[in-house]
Amino acid sequence: MASSETALAAGQRARGLAPFLRSQMRNIAPFLTLIFLSGFFALASPSFATLDNLGNILTQVSVTGIIAVGLTFVILCAEIDLSIASIANVTGIAVAYFTLQDSYVNIANIPLPGAVAILLSILLCALLGLVNALGLTVIGIPSFIMTLAMMQIAAGVSALLVRGQIAYKVPSLITTLGSGSIGGIPWLVIVAAIMLLGGHLVLTYTRFGRYVYMVGGNREAAEYSGLNVKLILGAVMVISAVCSGIGGMLGVAHFGSAQQNEFDTYLLDSIAAVVVGGTSLFGGRGGIGNTIVGLFVLGVLNNGLDHVNIDSFLKILIRGLILLAALVINVYAQRLREKAAE
Amino acid sequence: MREDRSPILELQGITKSFGGVEALRGVDFALHAGEIHGLVGENGAGKSTLMKIIAGVHTEFSGRFLIDGQETHFRSARDAHAAGIAMVHQELSVAPDLTVAENVFLGNQPTNALGLVQWRRMAREAGEQLARLGLDVDPMSRLGDLSIGLQQLIEIARVLFSGARIVILDEPTSALSPPEVERLFATLRRLREEGTAIVFISHFIEDILRVSDTVTVFRNGRKVAETASAATNKGALIEAMIGRGGEALEHSYSDDLMLPTPSNSPVVLKVDQLSLARSLKDVSFEARAGEVLGIYGFMGCGQQELSRILFGKLKPDAGTLAVEGTPKTFASTAAARRAGVALVPESRRDMLFHQEPVYKNISISILDRISSLLLKPAQERDIAKRQVEQLQIRPPVVGLDLGMLSGGNQQKVALAKWLTYPPKLLVLCEPTRGMDVGAKNDVINIVRDLRAKGLAIIVLSTEPETVLSLADRILVLKRGALVREFRNEPVSKDRLLEAA
Numbered sequence: 001m002a003s004s005e006t007a008l009a010a011g012q013r014a015r016g017l018a019p020f021l022r023s024q025m026r027n028i029a030p031f032l033t034l035i036f037l038s039g040f041f042a043l044a045s046p047s048f049a050t051l052d053n054l055g056n057i058l059t060q061v062s063v064t065g066i067i068a069v070g071l072t073f074v075i076l077c078a079e080i081d082l083s084i085a086s087i088a089n090v091t092g093i094a095v096a097y098f099t100l101q102d103s104y105v106n107i108a109n110i111p112l113p114g115a116v117a118i119l120l121s122i123l124l125c126a127l128l129g130l131v132n133a134l135g136l137t138v139i140g141i142p143s144f145i146m147t148l149a150m151m152q153i154a155a156g157v158s159a160l161l162v163r164g165q166i167a168y169k170v171p172s173l174i175t176t177l178g179s180g181s182i183g184g185i186p187w188l189v190i191v192a193a194i195m196l197l198g199g200h201l202v203l204t205y206t207r208f209g210r211y212v213y214m215v216g217g218n219r220e221a222a223e224y225s226g227l228n229v230k231l232i233l234g235a236v237m238v239i240s241a242v243c244s245g246i247g248g249m250l251g252v253a254h255f256g257s258a259q260q261n262e263f264d265t266y267l268l269d270s271i272a273a274v275v276v277g278g279t280s281l282f283g284g285r286g287g288i289g290n291t292i293v294g295l296f297v298l299g300v301l302n303n304g305l306d307h308v309n310i311d312s313f314l315k316i317l318i319r320g321l322i323l324l325a326a327l328v329i330n331v332y333a334q335r336l337r338e339k340a341a342e
Numbered sequence: 343m344r345e346d347r348s349p350i351l352e353l354q355g356i357t358k359s360f361g362g363v364e365a366l367r368g369v370d371f372a373l374h375a376g377e378i379h380g381l382v383g384e385n386g387a388g389k390s391t392l393m394k395i396i397a398g399v400h401t402e403f404s405g406r407f408l409i410d411g412q413e414t415h416f417r418s419a420r421d422a423h424a425a426g427i428a429m430v431h432q433e434l435s436v437a438p439d440l441t442v443a444e445n446v447f448l449g450n451q452p453t454n455a456l457g458l459v460q461w462r463r464m465a466r467e468a469g470e471q472l473a474r475l476g477l478d479v480d481p482m483s484r485l486g487d488l489s490i491g492l493q494q495l496i497e498i499a500r501v502l503f504s505g506a507r508i509v510i511l512d513e514p515t516s517a518l519s520p521p522e523v524e525r526l527f528a529t530l531r532r533l534r535e536e537g538t539a540i541v542f543i544s545h546f547i548e549d550i551l552r553v554s555d556t557v558t559v560f561r562n563g564r565k566v567a568e569t570a571s572a573a574t575n576k577g578a579l580i581e582a583m584i585g586r587g588g589e590a591l592e593h594s595y596s597d598d599l600m601l602p603t604p605s606n607s608p609v610v611l612k613v614d615q616l617s618l619a620r621s622l623k624d625v626s627f628e629a630r631a632g633e634v635l636g637i638y639g640f641m642g643c644g645q646q647e648l649s650r651i652l653f654g655k656l657k658p659d660a661g662t663l664a665v666e667g668t669p670k671t672f673a674s675t676a677a678a679r680r681a682g683v684a685l686v687p688e689s690r691r692d693m694l695f696h697q698e699p700v701y702k703n704i705s706i707s708i709l710d711r712i713s714s715l716l717l718k719p720a721q722e723r724d725i726a727k728r729q730v731e732q733l734q735i736r737p738p739v740v741g742l743d744l745g746m747l748s749g750g751n752q753q754k755v756a757l758a759k760w761l762t763y764p765p766k767l768l769v770l771c772e773p774t775r776g777m778d779v780g781a782k783n784d785v786i787n788i789v790r791d792l793r794a795k796g797l798a799i800i801v802l803s804t805e806p807e808t809v810l811s812l813a814d815r816i817l818v819l820k821r822g823a824l825v826r827e828f829r830n831e832p833v834s835k836d837r838l839l840e841a842a
Contacts, residue, residue, distance in 0.1 A: 205716055205717055206715055206716055206717060207709050207710065207713050207714070207715065207716070207717055209717075210702070210706075210709060210717055211709075213698075214695060214698070214702070214706055217695045217697060217698060218694070218695050218696070220691075220692045221691075221692060221693050221694055221695055222706075223655065223675050224653075224655075224675065224685060224687055224692055224693045225675075225679075225693070225706045225707045225759065226653075226675050226676050226678065226679025226680075226684075226707050227675070227676060227706070227707075228674055228675075228676035229674075230674065231676075284695075284697065285697070
């Protein structure tokens with residue numbers, strides 16, 4: 001049996017390299033993009049392809065990476081979370097709000113021990129994620145709209161907490177993880193790597209991870225298989241919010257301040273990282289591996305454009321065009337795969 | 343009266359095949375102005391194919407097609423529409439979020455010189471037209487707020503009053519209540535007086551006999567009878583539909599089949615007074631261990647809804663379910679699964695993951711039994727291999743994407759996912775639809791094995807053969823209500839059709 005299986009599996013592949021490549025396009029295209037961009041910038045600027053700069057890129061994508069872990073779960077389920085940046089922002093502000101600030105900071109905050117502050121902040125983002133989850137599953141609001149509302153709600157809570165001021169102090173653990181380093185490697189990069197690895201392990205090796213892929217692959221079939229689809233969708237919304245919250249807290253330490261609208265660019269960056277990496281917007285295909293490639297594509301692009309002396313206003317447009325190209329590939333890859341399956 | 347007029351539509355020797363399979367073989371058909379022409383035949387007999395040729399949906403066929411004596415060839419449904427032919431399909435095609443008036447005038451709204459919609463005129467005219475159907479509906483209300491029966495009547499109204507000379511109605515009465523059927527028939531008769539030609543397709547033979555002037559019977563792609571309605575009866579039509587003398591290769595189930603004495607084994611499922619909107623009315627029955635309960639009925643009789651309620655996908659408006667004596671209200675399909683209920687729906691697409699390998703499809707419903715946190719892929723594959731062997735799924739490769747398997751083998755995978763830890767109650771919807779004879783027999787044998795193991799099995803089907811080949815006891819569901827139970831007595835295809 002085993003040998004006939006390998007033979008058949010080989011046969012499936014041997015039907016031609018072209019169909020195989022086509023079915024793998026969502027994994028190959030982002031990788032080629034990454035190689036192309038790296039090659040281009042390495043040739044265009046001598047300061048790009050250095051070890052120092054690699055460190056820069058890693059640090060630059062870390063906060064996005066932490067947020068993108070949770071978002072990958074959500075997109076694999078064919079849902080979306082637009083509240084990630086706002087939740088990151090409010091969690092970062094909350095952890096500062098619960099920390100004793102210097103006397104010149106004019107915020108009516110509630111200083112608490114560091115561990116309590118961190119715990120409360122994580123509780124806050126989990127709670128906001130739970131509201132997303134309930135809106136999506138119990139009430140039945142599409143995630144696009146539900147998280148759009150949450151984006152505003154979280155921004156509102158942020159505004160009420162800081163009232164236009166800026167806070168600087170966060171618990172020492174957060175300061176270390178966000179801006180410290182060990183043996184020359186920033187803790188932020190290590191945390192991001194650990195979270196990405198954790199996300200990958202959960203998605204690949206646990207029952208819950210399988211459920212996420214199955215719900216994303218065919219929600220109707222998942223329900224007819226007796227899975228609790230609402231519970232799984234709710235869980236991914238909470239996971240997304242908690243990842244965002246952690247990204248937010250470390251981000252605040254990394255930037256050195258907590259203030260309103262600090263994370264606005266992270267919404268687009270995180271979605272772009274997941275989608276550029278090749279995770280299907282229709283759910284069920286992709287994973288953390290794709291997200292990592294996507295993060296590097298974005299990181300290399302953002303960093304490389306700084307090295308090649310380009311109009312900084314043009315950068316925004318270029319990023320938009322790259323995202324559009326990735327979306328086109330994403331949708332085509334799905335179609336090609338469906339054709340290959342027929 | 344109509345004999346002295348030539349037909350407005352005439353088809354001669356129509357043959358149509360789909361990929362080598364002949365759906366129509368040399369069919370002649372004539373339709374006269376001022377005539378209601380009933381069409382009957384089993385699923386797949388060719389009625390719908392013929393109507394789709396008339397409505398310009400199928401454009402490739404051989405044979406002559408004449409309108410008013412002129413040879414014609416439609417290239418699209420638009421051509422047919424321009425020639426005054428309109429069809430109401432079995433599935434509702436309305437815009438639920440638009441008003442009743444907009445639906446009546448869909449694509450044909452009255453506009454003024456500037457191209458703006460004349461709302462007042464549209465509402466007034468829609469109201470007048472609906473009044474002719476005996477419908478007292480506010481034309482400005484939202485269509486989706488009305489009952490399904492009313493929505494269907496409004497769709498029919500749109501077609502009837504579109505000025506078409508030839509109107510084709512495919513199963514128009516399946517969602518209608520008796521008074522609504524009466525109103526529809528009254529309108530059809532009025533249109534007949536005005537000279538419209540109407541084709542009326544229905545499984546409800548009583549309806550056909552009541553309203554039509556002529557009845558044509560189809561069987562296996564041929565026209566086997568055409569008579570005046572007054573000169574025939576239900577029994578004769580059913581006989582013509584299913585034929586006698588073993589024409590088909592398979593068991594034709596035209597002879598009486600003796601159902602066994604009902605078993606006294608424990609009751610696994612007890613359903614009491616189940617009701618759901620317009621789909622189900624006071625449905626009560628029991629299913630016992632080691633028994634296959636067949637539920638037969640026409641398309642739209644409420645079977646689908648019933649199966650979904652049993653599996654926790656739909657919530658009934660009233661009534662109770664009890665599994666092994668414990669009352670249950672399933673909050674989700676997961677709750678139903680945990681209570682020991684399994685469902686294989688009629689559509690494989692709804693049940694399987696086509697882009698995932700076979701073993702993941704088989705293990706999905708039992709993952710919580712083999713792993714609490716971490717997956718055990720080796721064990722999953724072993725379980726899948728056992729099922730693949732037992733059910734003779736081809737090719738026997740559990741790593742292959744499900745989409746690469748044939749339909750019959752996919753159906754077996756859909757069964758296999760429930761069999762490693764057998765449920766208490768297995769609900770099968772159309773378990774053999776669209777399968778070849780060999781695969782059908784395989785499925786029948788699997789179901790009999792499961793019965794022998796003591797499962798309670800419910801088979802729901804719109805095909806009498808499926809129910810007859812599997813069931814120990816048969817319930818007939820008609821317009822949402824159970825109307826007949828066959829137990830410990832002879833049963834045959836015509837007896838089933840008669841009851842439905």
